[in-house]
Amino acid sequence: MxxxxxxxxxxxxxxxxxxxxILGPRQVGKTTLVKILRAVLPKESLYLDLEIPSDLAKLSFDAELFLKNNDNLTVIFDEIHRLPDIFVLLRGLIDQKREAGRFILLGSASPDLLKNSAESLAGRISYVEMHPFHYREIAPANYRDHWLWGGFPLSYLAKNDKSRNLWLTDFLRSYLERDLPQLGLSVSPLLMRRLLMMIAGMQGGVLNYSMLANSLGVSQPTVKNAIDFLEQAFLIRRLQSYFINIGKRLVKSPKIYIRDSGLLHHLLNIKELDSLLGHLVAGGSWEGYIIQEIISLLPPDALPFFYRSQDGSELDLVIEQGLGISLAIEIKLSDSPTISKGNTISLQDLGNPPLLIVTPSANDYALKPNVWVCSIATLSKNMHRFGLNAFN
Incomplete structure (x- = not known):
């Protein structure tokens, strides 16, 4: 385990x-985790899976009476988006008896999609995002396998490539044909699949709604709405540009990534490491893989951006904390990294923050003053050194 x-x-x-x-994509391990933790919760618990008709029926007749009869327990609602009207009731019950650990909600949609929770339970709810397996959770296993297969438990732990590919195929179909429509998306599953494949092909590129809309033969608002849903369902990430008034033209459009590298490679029909390393998307795939690792480490007060000016000066990731940039990060698919003139100019633009260069497997060393090289294996330790590891 x-x-x-x-x-x-x-x-x-x-x-x-x-x-x-507890929010995160489907099949990320939310249910497994909460069932394991039931034994160490401060109170006894009652688990309700709202996708099981018998559990849903317990709340269908008189939910208030049912929950009041169990107010000595921590009530766990799995797939909470199936019962959106319950948030107002939860607020009333909490206000009548305000104590910690009354309810645990599990869902496959962001707070933006669970608007009722954000509005009804303000000041009463805390959100925890659960990601697929991070490399540091499965280390010292081979990072190459994790990068190629991704971090969804049933994909990473599959016994063979055939079962892994079948699982990813079913996972994607379920999201496109059932989950996203349940969350309110009206775009056809076929169009969503084509959109995801196009996003996969431009992994780590600057998002251009007009180009995507023209290629798909739909309007820009349709594409933007679809991407909004994909992001709020934790399948993609839009990394925003860091913008400050420094007297030069900056790229302001976000960069876009498929969050899980295994899903990315499945969309691109990449099944072997050699095929990945020879593919045009290899650099963008490695960049997205490391960005996912880094963002999952960050404390709540640290915000990730990328930095790029119109003249080509750029940094893959900059971390804003407090009133400025506390760390800049370059991601290299090479164990002999160098920094470019554009990197140096960008660092100067941002007040010369420390720069960490993340490689596959290079030993840790100082490349030059205020510039350090590390590997994915030592990334967590190095993030802690800069005060940017929420788990250490």
């Missing part, structure tokens, strides 16, 4: 907030 890094953080929230919401 692989221990999930988020366990301690989840228990902390349950002990301090009336409602804790």
């Amino acid at each position: 692989i221990q999930r890094e988020v366990e301690n953080e989840l228990l902390f929230r349950v002990n301090h907030f009336p409602v804790t919401a």
Whole structure:
């Protein structure tokens, strides 16, 4: 059994907030984790899977009476988006008896899609995002396998390539044909699949809604709405540009990534490491893979951006904390990295923050003053050195 890094953080929230919401993509391990943690919750618990008709029926007749009869328990609602009207009731019950650990909500949609929770439970709820396996959770396993296969538990732990590919195919079909429509997306599954394949082909590129809309033969608002849903369902990430008034023209459009590298490679029909390394998307895939690792480490007050000017000066990732950039990061698919003139200019633009260069497997060393090289294996340790590891 692989221990999930988020366990301690989840228990902390349950002990301090009336409602804790565990959000993340489907099949990421939310249900498995909460069932394991039931044994160490501060109170006994009641688990309700709202996709099971018998559990849903318990709340269909008189949900208030049912929950009041169980107010001595921590009630766990799995797939909470199936019962959106319950948030107002939860607020009333919490206000009548305000104590930590009353409810745990599990969902496959962001707070933006669960608007009722954001509005009804403001001040009463704490959100925890659960990601697919991070490399540091499965280390010292081979990072190449993790990069190629991704971090979804049933993909990473599959016994063979055939079962892994079948799982990814079913996972994607379920999201496109069932989950996204349930969340309110009206775009056809076929169009969504084509959109995801186009996004995969431009992994790490600057998002151009007009180009995507023209290629798909739909309007820009349709593409933007579809991308909004994909992001809020935790399948893609739009990394925003860092913009400050420094007297030069900056790229302001976001960069776009498929979050999970295994899903990315499945969309591109990449099944072997040699095929990946020879593919045009290899650099963007490695960049997205490392960005996912880094963002999953960040404390709540640290915000990730990329930096790029119109003249080509850029940095893959800059971390804003407080009033400025606390760390810049370059991601290299090479164990002999160098920094470009554009990197140096960008660092100067941003006040010369420290620069960390992340490689596949180089030893840690100082490349030059205020510039350090590390590997994916030592990334967590190095992020901690800069005060940017929420779990250490």
